Structures are given as C-alpha cells and as structure tokens.
Amino acid sequence: MASAPAIATTTGSAHTRISGIGAYRPRRVVPNSEIVEAIDSSDEWIQERSGIKTRHFAGDGESVVDMSEAASRDALAMAGIEPKDVDAVVLATVSHPYQTPAAAPIVADRLGAGNPAAFDISAACAGYCHGISLAHDMVRGGSARHVLVIGVERLSDFTSPTDRGTAFIFGDGAGAAVVSPSDTPQIGPTVWGSEGDKWRVISQNESWTEMRDQDLGWPTIGMQGQSVFRWAVWGMAPVAQKALDAAGVTADQLDAFIPHQANIRIIDAMCKQLRMPEHVVVARDIVDSANTSAASVPLATERLLREGQVGSGALALQIGFGAGLSYAAQVVVLP
Amino acid sequence: MAQSEQEILAGLAEIVNEETGLDPEAVQSDKAFTDDLDIDSLSMMTIVVNAEEKFGVRIPDDEVKNLRTVGDAVSYIQSNQS
Numbered sequence: 001m002a003s004a005p006a007i008a009t010t011t012g013s014a015h016t017r018i019s020g021i022g023a024y025r026p027r028r029v030v031p032n033s034e035i036v037e038a039i040d041s042s043d044e045w046i047q048e049r050s051g052i053k054t055r056h057f058a059g060d061g062e063s064v065v066d067m068s069e070a071a072s073r074d075a076l077a078m079a080g081i082e083p084k085d086v087d088a089v090v091l092a093t094v095s096h097p098y099q100t101p102a103a104a105p106i107v108a109d110r111l112g113a114g115n116p117a118a119f120d121i122s123a124a125c126a127g128y129c130h131g132i133s134l135a136h137d138m139v140r141g142g143s144a145r146h147v148l149v150i151g152v153e154r155l156s157d158f159t160s161p162t163d164r165g166t167a168f169i170f171g172d173g174a175g176a177a178v179v180s181p182s183d184t185p186q187i188g189p190t191v192w193g194s195e196g197d198k199w200r201v202i203s204q205n206e207s208w209t210e211m212r213d214q215d216l217g218w219p220t221i222g223m224q225g226q227s228v229f230r231w232a233v234w235g236m237a238p239v240a241q242k243a244l245d246a247a248g249v250t251a252d253q254l255d256a257f258i259p260h261q262a263n264i265r266i267i268d269a270m271c272k273q274l275r276m277p278e279h280v281v282v283a284r285d286i287v288d289s290a291n292t293s294a295a296s297v298p299l300a301t302e303r304l305l306r307e308g309q310v311g312s313g314a315l316a317l318q319i320g321f322g323a324g325l326s327y328a329a330q331v332v333v334l335p
Numbered sequence: 336m337a338q339s340e341q342e343i344l345a346g347l348a349e350i351v352n353e354e355t356g357l358d359p360e361a362v363q364s365d366k367a368f369t370d371d372l373d374i375d376s377l378s379m380m381t382i383v384v385n386a387e388e389k390f391g392v393r394i395p396d397d398e399v400k401n402l403r404t405v406g407d408a409v410s411y412i413q414s415n416q417s
Contacts, residue, residue, distance in 0.1 A: 049375060226380045227396040234384055265377045 010142030013181030016135070018335050019081065019146075020178040022074025023302035024067045025289065026056040035168045038161045046168045051264025055171030055290030057156040064096040067174035068107045068152045071298070075148065075176040076111070078335060083111040086178075087144035089118040090134055092127025092294040094221075094323070095154045096120065099208070107150065117144065124202070125260045125322025126192075127151055127294035128175065132318075133190035133328055135179035147179045151294035158204070160220040169223070169263070171290030175298020188247030188331035191239055195325045201227045202323040221323075232266045236321045236329075237273035243329035244317060254280045255314035256304055256334070260321055261286035261296035281309050293322060305334060338416065343390065343409045350385045351405075354378050364406035372405075392416055 031054050032043040046052055058067065068091060076083060091104035102120035123130040128151030135147035155170035179187070205222045206214070240259070244251060257280050259267055264286055271282055283300035292299055297318050304310050312335060319329035338346070348359035355378060368374045374382070379402075383394050386408065392415045394402075402408045 049377065224396070226376050226399060229377050229380050230384060230396065233381075263377075269381065 012138075012140050012142030012145070014140070015182040015185045016139045016179055017182035017184075017186035018132070018177050018332055019180040020075040020077070020079025020335055021298060021302050021305060022071040022076070022078060022176045023299050024070035024074075024174040025299070026058040026062045026067070026172050028057050028059055029054050030057050032168065035161070039164045039167050041164065041168070049263075049265065050169060051267075051284070051287050052168060052290045054288050056173055058154045058172040062154075062172070064093055064103050064152050064154050064174075065106050065110065067154070067172070068103060068150045068176065069110045071152070071174040071176040072107060072111055072148055072150060075178050079146070079178040079180065081146050081178055081180070083113040086111070086113045086116050086146050086148050088116050088135070088138060088147045089113065089150065090131040090147060091118070091120045091150040091152065092123060092131045093120060093152045094122055094124050094127070094293060095158055097154075097157065103152070104150070113148075123294075123320075123326045123328070124324060125262065125291070125293045125296065126320035126324065126326045126328045128177075128297045129190070129318060129320035129328035129330060130192065130326070132177065132179060132187065132330060132332070133192060136187045136190070139179055139181055145181060148176060149179060150174065150176045151296070151298050153293040153295050155221070155291075155293060158219060158221050163220065163222065165225050166221060166223050169291045170221070171292045173289060173292045173295045173299050175295045175302060177298055177301075186333035188243065188249070190328055190330045191242040191246055192326075192328035193239075194327070195231075198227070198231065198325045199323075200224075201231070201325060229263070229266060231325060232262060232321055233269040233273060236319060236327060237270050239321075239327055239329050240270065240274055240317060240319045243319065243331055247331035249315065249317075249331050251275065251280065251317075252277055253315060254317055256281045256283065256310045256316040258283040258297055258300050258304070258316050258318040260319060261289065261300055262291050262322070294320075301334065310334060338390070338413070340409055340413060343412050344405070346389055347382075347386060347405060347408060347412075350382050350389060354381050354385070362405055364409060365404060367404050368402070386412060390416060
C-alpha cells in the first residue's frame with residue numbers, strides 16, 4: 001500500500017485582537033412600570049433585586065437578523081474592514097426563532113460578505129465569550145483572517161410576562177466584535193467549561209416536542225434564581241480569576257471588568273469575591289438594558305467605550321456564564 | 336467539635352449583620368428570615384454560603400427553602416456539623 005500523501009496545513013497569525021465593536025439597542029424602552037402589574041410587583045422591588053430600571057424590547061424590523069446586521073455594520077466600520085473581507089461569521093444566540101437554518105449565514109448575506117463560513121452557537125449568556133475564543137483560535141489556526149462575532153437576543157419572545165423570576169430580568173439587543181490578526185497578543189487564553197448536571201437551573205420550560213404533544217402553547221425560559229446566584233458568584237469568580245492568571249495579568253492592572261449583565265447583585269457580589277480594585281471600571285449596563293444574554297458583554301463593552309468610561313487600549317476582563325450551565329472568560333484589549 | 340446553639344446563633348447573627356446591616360440583637364431564633372428580618376432570596380443565599388464556610392457544613396440549594404426561621408438554620412447547622 002502506498003503511503004498517504006502529506007496533507008497541507010495552514011497557520012495563521014500568532015496573535016489576535018478585537019479590532020471593532022458595535023451594538024444595536026431596540027427602539028422601544030420598557031420601564032419597570034410596564035412590567036410590574038402582571039407580576040404583582042413594584043419598580044422598587046425590581047431595582048432592589050436586580051438593579052434593572054429599563055430594558056429594550058424589539059419590535060417590527062428588529063429581528064435577530066436585523067439587530068445583528070446593524071451591530072455588525074458598526075463593528076466593521078470601527079475595524080475599518082469591508083464586509084467582503086470577513087472570512088467567518090460566528091453568531092451566538094438562543095432566541096433566533098428558526099430551529100434551522102442558523103441566523104449567521106443570513107446576516108452574512110445581508111452584509112454583503114460574500115460566502116464566508118457562517119454558523120450559530122448555543123451557549124446562552126456565555127455565547128459571545130465562546131465566540132471570541134473560537135474566533136481567536138480560527139485566526140491563529142489560519143482558517144480565517146477576520147471573524148465577525150455576534151451576540152444577539154430577542155428574549156422578549158421567550159419570556160413569560162407573569163413569571164416573577166424572569167419577567168423583569170430579560171431584554172433584547174445585539175452586540176458584535178471583529179477579531180483580526182495582531183502583532184501583539186490582545187486576546188488572552190480563554191478559561192471555559194460547563195456543568196451539565198445543573199442544566200435545569202436555567203432552561204426552556206419544556207422541549208419543542210413536549211410543547212407539541214401536550215399542546216402547551218409557546219415556550220418560555222425559566223430560572224431558579226437562588227441557585228443561579230450561588231453558582232454565578234461563588235462558582236464564576238474563581239473562573240474569572242483563572243482567566244486573569246492565564247493571561248498573566250493581575251486585577252490591579254485591569255482598566256475594566258465586563259461580566260455578563262445577569263443581575264447587579266451578581267455583579268456586585270462577584271466584584272467583592274474578586275476583590276476588584278476601586279479604579280477598575282465595572283460595566284453596569286444592566287441598569288438600562290437588563291439581561292440580554294449573549295448580547296450583554298458586547299453591549300456593555302460598546303457602552304463603556306462610547307461613553308468614554310474607558311478608552312481604546314483599555315485592558316478588560318470579560319466573562320459570560322449562563323444556561324448549560326456554560327461559562328467562558330478571557331482578558332482582552334479593547335479596540 | 337460541634338458548637339452550641341448559642342454559639343451558632345451568635346455566629347449567624349454576625350453573618351446576617353455583615354450582609355444586611357441588621358443589628359445582631361435582632362437575629363433571634365423565632366424570627367423568620369423573609370417575613371421578620373426582610374431578607375430577600377439573594378441575600379439569603381449569601382448568608383447560606385457564608386454560614387457554610389463559617390460552620391463547616393454543606394447546605395444544598397434545595398434545603399435553603401426549608402430554612403424559614405433563624406432557629407431552623409441553627410438546628411440544621413448543629414445537626415449537620417461534623
């Protein structure tokens with residue numbers, strides 16, 4: 001038997017960076033006063049338990065694909081990259097209303113990106129940070145040069161307005177980042193993982209087939225708040241610390257901490273566990289945007305930059321965590 | 336060595352004070368965490384985690400809802416301390 005021919009391989013850039021960030025926030029701003037009646041609650045109660053004052057709910061012309069396109073155009077403009085130069089689109093979401101096909105190829109087509117690799121990933125609130133990790137490895141491996149990473153949700157479609165545990169928590173929006181080759185390391189190693197034994201803690205309440213067979217109507221997402229709180233604070237603070245250690249960075253050297261915007265109580269408790277220094281700017285976009293799952297980290301990042309809370313070149317620790325349960329964290333330099 | 340009920344109560348009062356600012360004297364066995372002390376579910380979880388560390392016990396998520404009063408928590412901790 002003849003020996004197999006050697007297969008050619010690719011190598012990419014030694015280092016990567018986030019070259020652009022973009023965001024889309026739906027037009028309609030929904031204050032707590034619109035939520036409270038159905039859950040027999042109050043603005044004060046919601047703010048005490050979550051920090052949330054308002055959220056954005058998407059309407060006509062603001063589908064998962066529409067919002068992704070808008071956020072992506074801003075990210076590409078900031079990066080100075082034409083859509084045709086995008087080699088891959090990685091879109092993180094749990095609320096695209098088609099089981100198939102994925103949203104990413106449609107977004108790529110809308111952008112005029114030609115025929116890039118394009119696929120969705122399902123890692124819920126950790127989706128964007130998973131996407132950054134994939135993009136980083138794709139650019140380093142030589143399978144793509146510029147990767148568009150999108151985190152997008154239209155959770156209002158999958159939220160029960162009468163569920164006291166979730167009705168006030170979720171919001172809609174999209175954030176996008178471009179990951180590109182770099183002369184210096186500007187995206188650190190990702191610390192990621194999953195705890196599938198806890199999958200029921202945050203979950204669609206029934207499967208699609210149960211919905212059909214038992215005539216249950218429309219699926220919504222449920223959450224066991226106390227269990228999520230314990231896991232997020234005492235389980236995820238060590239993951240955030242590991243991401244710092246993996247990057248060879250200390251909390252003192254950070255300019256910003258951008259955790260998934262799950263709940264302000266989780267954010268504050270994580271900061272306490274991590275002994276986050278006073279000078280580090282902590283993203284608290286949750287107050288105005290609520291919990292937008294996969295979109296929350298890029299939305300919060302875009303806001304920090306747009307409002308000048310941190311500047312280009314800032315060193316940030318970002319961490320996503322949520323349904324799965326799945327998590328991913330990395331240190332990045334902001335564009 | 337297992338601690339006495341009074342020692343656990345005093346330790347728990349310290350933890351509650353740190354989380355909520357409540358006067359430790361207000362943390363008595365007959366008080367309900369939610370109805371009397373106005374402690375919400377997330378603060379309760381913080382108290383539980385700190386109690387686990389302080390008293391060397393494991394309090395599973397499913398058990399937390401059974402800890403209605405301070406006395407319930409003291410009893411649980413006492414009977415589960417190694």
